[in-house]
Amino acid sequence: MPLSKFLNSIGLEQNAQKVYLALLGFGDAPCSRIAKKAEIKRTTAYNVLENLIKQGLVSSYKERGVRRFVAESPSKIRNTLEAKIFTLEKYLPKLQSFYNIARTPMPIRFFEGEEGIKQISEEILNNKEKIIYSFGSIKDVKQAIGSSISFSKRRQAKKIFHKSLRTRDDKFRPGYLENQEKQLKEVRFLPDDVKIPEMVYLFDNKVGVISPKKEGTGFIIESDGFFQAVKALFDIAWSISQSTSKK
Known part of the structure; x- marks a missing residue:
């Protein structure tokens, strides 16, 4: 060469x-x-x-x-290349996991219409781990999943904790952001430049996505690897999110 x-x-x-x-x-x-x-x-x-x-x-x-x-x-060129190889070896297992996720067929279930979206809602509430992670905007979605008050009350009755990242321009019912600990939840705002029209839910080893009512569709992917990948993105977003408490 x-x-x-x-x-x-x-x-x-x-x-x-x-x-x-x-x-x-x-x-x-x-x-x-x-x-x-x-x-x-x-x-x-x-x-x-x-x-x-x-x-x-x-x-x-x-x-x-x-x-x-x-x-x-x-x-020094050799030292630099060796350092890069060392770093690659450190991150290679993580990169390989993403590669494996992409190549492994994942069970995806699609849902359509009001009844289909409510099935997703029911599956979220039948939560074995007793915790839900979610991010996005519910203002155009809640009509598809039914009353947000009903969902919240049933979630609390089942002792399921909810960590949620929401857009600042979302529509919140009165009292939603108050007494969060009592309501078994913690809500934080996504950065202002992040706009997500769908609601994404992480529960058990599943990722559920509900589109706005005008589309009336949703799906659930059941995959531990995919769940962990999306959860990692959620954790990053959570670390830069903003408090919803009023000062």
Whole structure:
């Protein structure tokens, strides 16, 4: 493999190659000398040098007020690649799990119409783990699942705790956001720029999605792997959510 092709494969584009190879020949030099040797503009060379410093291939120091650049040993390239491989090995099992989820057929049940959507509601309430996670907007969905008051009362009667992320412009009935602990729930606001017209429910090892009433459709995916993937996204959103308490 030609040297230029190898350097390109590790992320060094043409100007970066010219600058790095020129600097290897000098050992250390000011930017102007490097730019002349690499046959590129001084400002371009300076930007390239800054990027090479970030990659650990170049360092710099000042001598008599002039900034000079030093090429690090080429063995640093190997160290950088080994560090990337180490990081890849760390995250590979997680990446593989997403790959497996994508390749594994998941049981999906589709529901249509008012009765179908109510079936999803009933399945959510028949919750073995006694906890529901949800996110989205219910203002266009609640007509499809029936009275939100009825759903909430039945959930509380079954001692099911509800952690919910809602859009700030959602429609809340009076008292919904008050005494949340007593109502066995915790509600937080999604960031203002996040708009989700559907309601997504996570329960047991299932993910249920209910679309707005005008579409009248929904589905449930039963898969532990898919549940864990969506739950991880929920946890990230929860960490940046905003309190619903009035100050």
